[in-house]
Amino acid sequence: GSARSVPGAQDGSDLCSRSVGGSSGRRREGIGRERRAALLRSRSPTHPHKTRVFVPPEPMELSVTKVRAFSRARQVLGSMASVRRAVMSRLDFRGTGAVGGTLSSASTRPGLGLACAVCPLAHRGVYHGLATPRRLVHACAAVSSSTDQQQQQDAEKVQLVLRTSDESEDLLKIRHSSSHILAQAVQNLFPNAQVTIGPWTDMGFYYDFDLEEPFTDADLKKIRKEMIRIIKKRLPMWEEEVSVEEARGRIEENSEPYKLEILDSILERDPSASITIWHTGERGDKDHWWDLCGGPHVENTGKINPKGLALENVSGAYWRGDENRQMLQRVYGTAWETSEELQAYKKMKQEAKKRDHRKLGAQLNLFSIQQEGAGGGLVFWHPKGAMVRNQIEEHWRGVHLASGYDLVYTPHIANIDLWKTSGHLDFYGENMFQGIKIDEDEYQLRPMNCPFHVMMYKNQPHSYRELPLRWAELGTVYRYERSGALHGLFRVRGFTQDDAHIFCLPSQVTDEIEGVLNLTENLLSAYGFTEYEINLSTRPEKYVGSDEIWEMSESALKEALSRKGWDYIVDDGGGAFYGPKIDVKIKDAIGRKWQCSTIQVDFNLPERFDMEYVDEENNRPRPIMIHRAIFGSVERFMGVIIESYAGLFPLWLAPTQARIVCVNDSVNEYAKECLDLFKSYGLRVDMAGGESLGKLVRNAEVQKIPLVFVVGNNEVETRTLSVRSRHQGDLGAMGAEDIARAMNQAVVEKSKY
Numbered sequence: 059g060s061a062r063s064v065p066g067a068q069d070g071s072d073l074c075s076r077s078v079g080g081s082s083g084r085r086r087e088g089i090g091r092e093r094r095a096a097l098l099r100s101r102s103p104t105h106p107h108k109t110r111v112f113v114p115p116e117p118m119e120l121s122v123t124k125v126r127a128f129s130r131a132r133q134v135l136g137s138m139a140s141v142r143r144a145v146m147s148r149l150d151f152r153g154t155g156a157v158g159g160t161l162s163s164a165s166t167r168p169g170l171g172l173a174c175a176v177c178p179l180a181h182r183g184v185y186h187g188l189a190t191p192r193r194l195v196h197a198c199a200a201v202s203s204s205t206d207q208q209q210q211q212d213a214e215k216v217q218l219v220l221r222t223s224d225e226s227e228d229l230l231k232i233r234h235s236s237s238h239i240l241a242q243a244v245q246n247l248f249p250n251a252q253v254t255i256g257p258w259t260d261m262g263f264y265y266d267f268d269l270e271e272p273f274t275d276a277d278l279k280k281i282r283k284e285m286i287r288i289i290k291k292r293l294p295m296w297e298e299e300v301s302v303e304e305a306r307g308r309i310e311e312n313s314e315p316y317k318l319e320i321l322d323s324i325l326e327r328d329p330s331a332s333i334t335i336w337h338t339g340e341r342g343d344k345d346h347w348w349d350l351c352g353g354p355h356v357e358n359t360g361k362i363n364p365k366g367l368a369l370e371n372v373s374g375a376y377w378r379g380d381e382n383r384q385m386l387q388r389v390y391g392t393a394w395e396t397s398e399e400l401q402a403y404k405k406m407k408q409e410a411k412k413r414d415h416r417k418l419g420a421q422l423n424l425f426s427i428q429q430e431g432a433g434g435g436l437v438f439w440h441p442k443g444a445m446v447r448n449q450i451e452e453h454w455r456g457v458h459l460a461s462g463y464d465l466v467y468t469p470h471i472a473n474i475d476l477w478k479t480s481g482h483l484d485f486y487g488e489n490m491f492q493g494i495k496i497d498e499d500e501y502q503l504r505p506m507n508c509p510f511h512v513m514m515y516k517n518q519p520h521s522y523r524e525l526p527l528r529w530a531e532l533g534t535v536y537r538y539e540r541s542g543a544l545h546g547l548f549r550v551r552g553f554t555q556d557d558a559h560i561f562c563l564p565s566q567v568t569d570e571i572e573g574v575l576n577l578t579e580n581l582l583s584a585y586g587f588t589e590y591e592i593n594l595s596t597r598p599e600k601y602v603g604s605d606e607i608w609e610m611s612e613s614a615l616k617e618a619l620s621r622k623g624w625d626y627i628v629d630d631g632g633g634a635f636y637g638p639k640i641d642v643k644i645k646d647a648i649g650r651k652w653q654c655s656t657i658q659v660d661f662n663l664p665e666r667f668d669m670e671y672v673d674e675e676n677n678r679p680r681p682i683m684i685h686r687a688i689f690g691s692v693e694r695f696m697g698v699i700i701e702s703y704a705g706l707f708p709l710w711l712a713p714t715q716a717r718i719v720c721v722n723d724s725v726n727e728y729a730k731e732c733l734d735l736f737k738s739y740g741l742r743v744d745m746a747g748g749e750s751l752g753k754l755v756r757n758a759e760v761q762k763i764p765l766v767f768v769v770g771n772n773e774v775e776t777r778t779l780s781v782r783s784r785h786q787g788d789l790g791a792m793g794a795e796d797i798a799r800a801m802n803q804a805v806v807e808k809s810k811y
Contacts (some may be wrong), residue, residue: 218402220649222260227354229395230258232362235295235355236285236393237263239362240369242338242347243284244269244389247277253349254316254377254386260651261403262392266375268316273387278369281389285367292360293339297353305333305350316377317350366394368404376542409648415700416546419443422705422762424713425547425696435544435551437693442713445742447696449711451532453584453808454556454689461577463530463558468510470534474500479666480509489537507533507557508660508685512667515561515681520671525681526562526570532692533557547697554692560684561669564610567682571618571640571657574686578655579622581688582644584808585699591643591651592624595632602636603661611659611682612638636662646702654695658685705762706784710805713742716765718779719754720747728774732767732794739798741805759784764811767797785811 223230237256240263244251248269256265273281300308302325309317324331336355339346356362370390377383394400419425424443427436439447455465474493477483482490486505493500504510511529520527534554543549562570582588594615597608615638619626626640633639637659643651660683663669670678689695699711709715716736718729729745736743746754751768758766767779778791804811 218398220261220399220403220406222651223258224260229393231354231356232366232393232395233258233263234353235359236362236367236391237265238295238336238338238347238349238351238355239285239288239359240281240389240391241265241267241349242288242345243281245347246284247280252314252316255320256349262370262390264388264390266377266386266388268377268384268386273372273389278372278389282367282369285369286364288338288345289359289362289364289367291339291345292358293343293345294337294358295355296337297355298335298337298348300333300335302333305335308335308348309350320350362393363395363397365397366400368392368400370407374542376540379540379542381541406648406650410650410701413648413701413704414546415548415697418700418705419546421760422713424700427546427550433551434541435539435549437547437550437552443696445713446707446711447692450689450692450696454532454581457577457581458530458558461528461573461580463528466511466514466529466531468507468514468531468533469504470536471501471503472510474502476509476513477502480512480663481666482506482509489539491536491538503536504533505535505537507531507535507555508559508663509667511557511559512663512669512683515669516667520561520681522563522671522673525671526560526566528558528560530556530558547693547700550693553694556687556689556692556695558686560686561671561681562684563671564607564682567611567614567659567684568617568621570684571615572621574657574684575618575622575624575640578642578657578688582642582654586647586702586810587644587654589645590624591645592619592626593629593632593641593643594619594626595629595634595639595641597638598631598633598635600635601633602665607661608638611661615640615657615659634658636660644698646698647704648702652698654690654698655688656686656690659683660685707762707764708808708810709764709801710808712762712764714744714761714763715742715801715805716767717758717763718743718745718767718769719751719758720745721751721768721770723747725769725771725774728777729769732769732779735794736798736801739802741798741801755782765801783811 221229223233234257237258241253241256244265244267245253248267248271250269252268254266254268256263302321305321306318309321321333324333333350334352335348336351336353337346337348338359368391370392373388373390375386375388377386392400392403394403422442423440424446425440426438427434428438432438458465471494474483477490482505483502490505491503493502495501510533511531514529515527532554534552536552539549539551544551560570560574582590594612596612601608619640639656639658641653642655642657644654645651661680664680664683669680669683671681673679699707707713718733720726720729726747729747733743733745746757749757755766755768762784764784766782766784768782769779773779773791776791778793779797781789781792781797783789803809
């Protein structure tokens, strides 16, 4: 009925916690929402990196005019008092109240701008200006606010935590109950509306309705008003267990065919399942309403804060995700304990809308999906997007080679017998495309890479002395997705998994898992992801393999996490039937969590494929197989970083790292000379001219190019370039050779800017 929705992201979590703050590797049992919520509240606001917080972005980006005024103020005005007045009048601090503080004495050097008056980091050369994120911070720190009022406001922002339903059982109940109240309000206002499902989501809820007339914005306002009326009546919400016959009779009496289908599907999965109904209000009351549901819910509707409730939008959704079934209207909403949380959530949603990777992908000409010509769910990487992807893949390869992996390549199709042996055809057939007839045999596009690596392992005998073997592949796979489920780069039909498989001895499992965790941290931190939520899923009721090997594997995963000092949440019984696993969620720049990395122990494939090695005593035991994907899929990870960076890629990732802007045609020869120099360093730099300087700079900003080098007559005479950083403002005049070296160093070090 109103069971929780679990979107099927292509994140590697279907391979056959955050973690950085702790050092004890504490285990948090089961769902543990109450305990986790208390832990989050108790963490110090002075360490915001230890708690998942959304602070609405308030950029202090300095315009060209402002930075120039700042860097030249001392030379122009000649006294510190004048400098202070000039800076205070030109810098736009968007906080509330007056800005206090002092500007201490500082010196200036050509090409470096004003030195930092607060710390001893001034005059470290051009690289400091280009390759570190500290330049802008120091420029702002020179006029710092130290008022108690500002500090209090900052502390309040840090303490505002936007928790997901998994992190707070109270919020989960509030959101689930809100979905029921939404359905009740709709049926009160639109008696012909038929209800289907209404789950909670990470930060809200939705309900699907079958109604001929489309909902309008005015309708949503009426529905919310009716919801608030129901909430204020403090109607009790209570559970009733009924027989199958009783449930069927009540559903038929209400003429709810969708609920009848849900009931049948429950019984199909488990004929002995208990059937529960959740009521809102008492029987006989005019506001009484009920739904086929497994709970949980709040005690009464008054537990929901109307000021924390909002209806967001309406979209279309096929019944059960099948485009051949009825199109329904899905009403989305969100619910929070306080109005402050709701406002912070709305700001985060506004920011997320600006960062939508589909919008930025088109604006920056990174990729397209040719729905009409080629079909949905197939990604076309344009030159700029392909360049970013190439940087990601080259980085991935380099890290893996340095970590002792071998790179492999395998086919995109295989005989269908392979998928029968692996079990994919039986257990995953609905997600596979139809077979391809070749001669008398049937071939199948691969939905996963793992059986191919197993076949390579079996190609020759192996001794225990060879293990572990670590094989990694950027392997493209193909999975059938319904049209209604496709979503930009996040849900596609053809995508590349950053797959790897480790074949090892039982005694090597802990060290190998720890090695994968280290590699995961190494890779993800290069993209600014340093806060994780770790989930450990253990043995389910039905499983393959012995109890002994399950206990050994689970202990190995826990020991590896303990060595890392990473806290984790235990999902008891949540593992796959073929082995326990670790899932890693990352937090992006605006506080959203994304399922990313998966580390999965597998006892199934070694058994199915009769894998073995020769041990010290000439026996032939099965090796342990570990699946792991760090990005999940390259496409999905690209979507995540586009949104996390808001399209402002750091220098090492940017498709065009810098643009030389020519003020007039007479400087073209010198500009071309500089361009050739940059290209000799392997830097991605282009050149533009023939238009006004303002328009050229604006075009570079729209394309989110990190650096712009302005060339005019003065730069030709001095053999320099005037450097403007997208992140750090005007950096003054510098020599082309110095700039190239600094950029190269920033690229090598994967600098933030």
